[in-house]
Amino acid sequence: MRIFKSLTLAFSLLMAGSVVASAQADDYPTKTIDLVVPFDPGGSVDTTSRIIAETANTILEGSKVNVVNRAGGGGVVGQTSVANAEPDGYSVLAMTSSVVTNPQMKGASYSVKDFKLVALYNLDPEVIVVPATSPIKSAKDFMKAAKEKKLNIVIAGVGTSHHMSGLAIERVSDVSFNYLPTKGFGAQVQAIAGGHADAALWPLGEATAQAANGSVRILTVASEERVADFPDVPTFQEAGIDIPIWATFRGWAVPKDTPDSVVATLSELMKKTYETPAYVEKMKSAGYVATYRDAEGFQFVVDNYSKLTSVIIDEAGLGKK
Numbered sequence: 149m150r151i152f153k154s155l156t157l158a159f160s161l162l163m164a165g166s167v168v169a170s171a172q173a174d175d176y177p178t179k180t181i182d183l184v185v186p187f188d189p190g191g192s193v194d195t196t197s198r199i200i201a202e203t204a205n206t207i208l209e210g211s212k213v214n215v216v217n218r219a220g221g222g223g224v225v226g227q228t229s230v231a232n233a234e235p236d237g238y239s240v241l242a243m244t245s246s247v248v249t250n251p252q253m254k255g256a257s258y259s260v261k262d263f264k265l266v267a268l269y270n271l272d273p274e275v276i277v278v279p280a281t282s283p284i285k286s287a288k289d290f291m292k293a294a295k296e297k298k299l300n301i302v303i304a305g306v307g308t309s310h311h312m313s314g315l316a317i318e319r320v321s322d323v324s325f326n327y328l329p330t331k332g333f334g335a336q337v338q339a340i341a342g343g344h345a346d347a348a349l350w351p352l353g354e355a356t357a358q359a360a361n362g363s364v365r366i367l368t369v370a371s372e373e374r375v376a377d378f379p380d381v382p383t384f385q386e387a388g389i390d391i392p393i394w395a396t397f398r399g400w401a402v403p404k405d406t407p408d409s410v411v412a413t414l415s416e417l418m419k420k421t422y423e424t425p426a427y428v429e430k431m432k433s434a435g436y437v438a439t440y441r442d443a444e445g446f447q448f449v450v451d452n453y454s455k456l457t458s459v460i461i462d463e464a465g466l467g468k469k
Contacts, residue, residue, distance in 0.1 A: 176236075177208065178407070179391040181211060183197055183240050183242060184216050184230050184239070184240065185218070186218055186220075188407075197242045199430045199436075200418075203421045203426065205388070207424075219279070221248070222246060223255075224250050227258065230261045230263070230401070231464075235380075237413070240266070241401045242263055243400060245453055245457075247263065247401070255468040256362065261404065262404050263402065264401065264406050266399065266414045267399055267419070268445060268446040269399055269418060270431075270436050271397050271441070272351040272353045272396065273375070273393065273396075274395060274396075275350055275352050277347060277350055277355050277364040277417075278346065278347045282347075284365075288387065288388070290347065290387075291387065291389070294323035299326065301314055301346065302340060302347070303327050304309055304330070304336070305331070306466075311329070312460050315463075319463075321389060321454075328345055335342075340358075340363070352366075353437065366381050368383065368395035369381050370389075371382070391456070395449065399441075413442065414443055418458065
């Protein structure tokens with residue numbers, strides 16, 4: 149009888165805790181939401197996060213989004229803090245591709261599976277560009293030339309997503325490149341515009357301005373569909389490169405045990421922010437294309453990136469020894 153009473157009490161306490169947790173999730177949010185940027189102030193993730201917070205705070209009632217910079221270890225410090233935070237929706241990570249690669253490349257204690265995705269707000273697909281004066285006129289010309297000789301490709305640095313995009317192209321085709329790591333985007337532009345390299349791997353956002361001023365030609369874009377601003381530029385897959393998507397992405401994520409109802413509320417907040425014209429204009433003025441993909445759409449991007457990079461890091465010996 150005593151054992152039965154003890155079990156009944158334990159069950160009652162468990163149910164009471166569940167009811168409280170459920171009520172808290174239903175009332176969410178009731179206090180400040182910390183949006184953790186795992187990088188220093190002034191960078192792209194910080195800038196876009198502050199633009200989001202400014203608009204989100206006009207939508208929220210009884211709460212606000214507060215941007216918190218927790219830099220260190222190439223993102224590891226801030227990412228770890230959110231992975232280990234209470235899964236209550238009050239610690240949100242400004243997530244980038246480094247969440248996928250840091251465990252392998254920097255020995256981070258978490259994995260991408262320790263996070264639950266909320267929504268994606270910016271997607272910058274990779275492009276292949278060549279000097280405007282290059283005899284390479286198309287993506288097919290590029291792949292043909294790469295088969296005939298090792299092309300010199302400008303990248304932001306060894307181990308960057310741009311370097312790995314080149315390794316990914318090598319992996320799905322029978323070409324290989326000679327990589328030229330160059331510090332700073334200005335130096336990369338000079339190398340291409342001056343004809344000192346055959347091509348470069350850049351995010352579309354950075355390539356757009358260079359294409360507009362006539363210094364480079366965009367050959368192909370690593371996205372599922374053609375980009376509206378460049379309707380004549382084929383996707384990687386249309387160009388015969390079997391990579392569905394490769395992009396610099398930015399979005400929100402929370403600890404993996406965060407209730408689905410809380411995630412849905414955050415996703416809806418991001419959607420309403422995206423639907424605010426002033427937000428879209430501020431992003432555009434800052435040089436970013438405002439995007440919205442829900443958790444499922446965000447998961448597609450992350451899964452494709454993770455699938456390719458995990459193998460590439462191993463094969464190229466880029467992982468932490």
